Amino acid sequence: MAKGESPLKQFEIQPLVELNLFGQNISFTNSSLWMTITTIFILAFFTIPFLKSKKTNSVEDLYPSRLQVAAEMGFNFINNLITDTAGKEGRKYFPLVFSLFMFILFGNLFGMIPYSFTFTSHIIVTFGLALGVFIFVTVLGFIKHGFKFFSFFVIPGLPIYMLPLLIPIEVISYLSRPISLAVRLFANMLAGHTLLKVFAGFVSALGFFGILPLVFIVALTGLEILIAFLQAYVFAILTCLYINDALHLH
Amino acid sequence: MPQLEQIEFFISQLFWLGVFFVILFVVLTYFTLPKIRAFLKKRDEFVNSHLSKQDELIKKAEQLIENYESKLNEAKDKASQIINEAKENALKESEKLIKETEEKIQSEIKKTEARVDQEKKQALVDLEGQLKDSATSFLGKITNINKEDIKI
Structure with a gap:
């Protein structure tokens, strides 16, 4: 970081290829570049280990390679997650949760590479994902239950006279789901990366004593990697819970 | 904050995110995940089939051990039976031998006693004859009667 640069400069979008579609600016930016890298990496990571020909039924072919074990771990992790939260019916939506989790996880992790770009630190990206999840679970709820879906806002066993008060609260809490989902991820990424940059500024400013913030940065980087994982997990588990709500109402 | 200032890139970001x-979702759903699932299923089946096979093999091995032990016990029983028989036979044989020998000795003793008795008798008869002889010759000498005419 050059001296005097804002710690927020790392979040700046830089168009790499100027593009226009129907008068809209859809330039390929550094954000899009890291989305490309993330997508290609995920697909490669989970596809390549399973591409080797397995025509015979020998033990050698069924014995997983190291990469394959890693890929299987990711697969089983999300598989357990969705089975635990949304039950057997939720298994149908496994690919969606899996894609979301991996996209956010590797977006966050690649953001930890110095000089890279964290697309999950942009509110519009996280909001896009969260809104997508929100629309998906709402449509799913309507498809599964029709207009009975509105009974979701009525807590069963509650006296009638409480309903006028509680229904608006439930509706608001339902509508705030995408916002909380988006802001949680965005704020975590923003705060972590900003903090890292601020301390990085201290390292150069303090000269010899810069070693202290440097040590702190090392620890903080570890914490950020944990948060990268945790936030992807939170996003995925909340998606699972919303799917569960849509499938089973109350 | 660039996140809220660079509004001109909102559409671009959403577009590329979409x-x-x-792309990620479609490829994962229709290509990668079925591959992983198929592989895991295949391996589970393989492991399960081998587990059941293993159970069978263990059962077989146990049966073999049982067979082996029962056969071993049978053989041991047979061996001890043979040994006992042999001992009994040997005992009988030796008893028989001893008996036979004793009988032989007994008969030998009896025979010998009989011969001794006979010889005694013979000796007595001989002695009588001799005594008669010497008596007649003595009488003949003193009486001068022909030996043949004297009768005792």
């Missing part, structure tokens, strides 16, 4: 997420 493009890449849809």
